Amino acid sequence: MTSFDTPPSRASRNAFAGLALAALLPLAACQTATNPATDLSRIDTAQGSAENIGSLSAVIQRTPNEPEAYNMRGAAYGRAGRYQDALKDFDKAISLNPRSPNTYANRALIHRYMGNNQQALADYNQAISLDPNYDTAYIGRAEIYRLSGRSADALADLERAIHLDTTDPRAYYRRGLLYQGSGQHQFAIEDFAKSISLSPDAPYGYNGRGLSYLAQGDDENAFSDFNTAIRLNDDLAESWANQALVYEKRGDKEKAAKSYARALQLDPEYMPARDGLARTRL
Incomplete structure (x- = not known):
């Protein structure tokens, strides 16, 4: 990890x-209220391998309406640096389950990697609105604030995550x-x-x-x-x-x-x- x-x-x-x-x-x-196994920020780099992506694609073929399968493959694409493919999978996962804070946080991270900070910020805000105790979303949003010079906002988000016993x-x-x-x-x-x-x-x-x-x-x-x-x-x-x-x-x-x-x-x-x-x- x-x-x-x-x-x-x-x-x-x-x-x-x-x-x-x-x-x-x-x-x-x-500690989050969501499943850390599908959190892109915590997935091991090896999980972006072609073999793992292939396995997840097979799962999607068998269960094409399972949002977590797209979330998992999106995370794997993200680890492999295939950001456009990752965005497509996260978009699909959100269309199937628009109330998953984890998926919004994963998509936010990809947007941040791509320099789309406003889209990333919107996704982190949505993740936090769905789960106000989601430490990963506060940590991710804080990084956008920190890199844009909003140090006070970044500090507030990080202290919120730490207060949640992250x-x-x-x-x-x-x-x-x-x-x-x-x-x-x-x-x-x-x-x-x-x-x-x-x-x-x-x-x-x-x-x-x-x-x-x-x-x-x-x-x-x-x-x-x-x-x-x-x-x-x-x-x-x-x-x-x-x-x-x-x-x-x-x-x-x-x-x-x-x-x-x-x-x-x-x-x-x-x-x-x-x-x-x-x-x-x-």
Whole structure:
């Protein structure tokens, strides 16, 4: 089961590193009422396989009026990146059962992936109107608010989800990002720690917490978190760039340059790594 519906956007990742770089400038000069098994944000990536989609298509052939079958296949299409096919299946599921908050939340997530934020917001609102205790919908809507700069609305939705005793790590992770963005690093560290406890194999909480540690001047804990993030997934550019920040702050430009170079190899458009390499290349 994945912990986050999608990795942070490039804009979000640039913000993470930008926050840590600001500290370096002087030196550098669920618990829900619906079935979680059909919640796209919680379905394992493997469930987007052609084999699984084929199996779900066979189910639909046998029971063409079963809305959950379309919801499940839509989720699988979503995990496979087949967003238009996913939308068609969610539309069909909603036509068969217009009172499923889970299906609206799943369709909302696909709309968000496609950049259709207004449609996503409308679907999250509908999911919440059908089930005011649906934590996943609050968490999803909060992300739209957060990315559009509506931090107060995002915080309110995340706190609503947490008040509902959600076990979804995204609620704490994203609230941690809001605290981090406003400079409340101790609160951010506590939320990132909670997200890590709920999903210890996901690297994002470690990267987030590490940046707040770094902003507080706690290089050792920051370095430990960044290295853990790399150990969990060594294909994330931000983890290597974050590690490089610590090397750079310690004055080890050679190691910093190597880590920045690795980050750029993974994501040639990742500006914090590009800028960092320009500063540290010997």
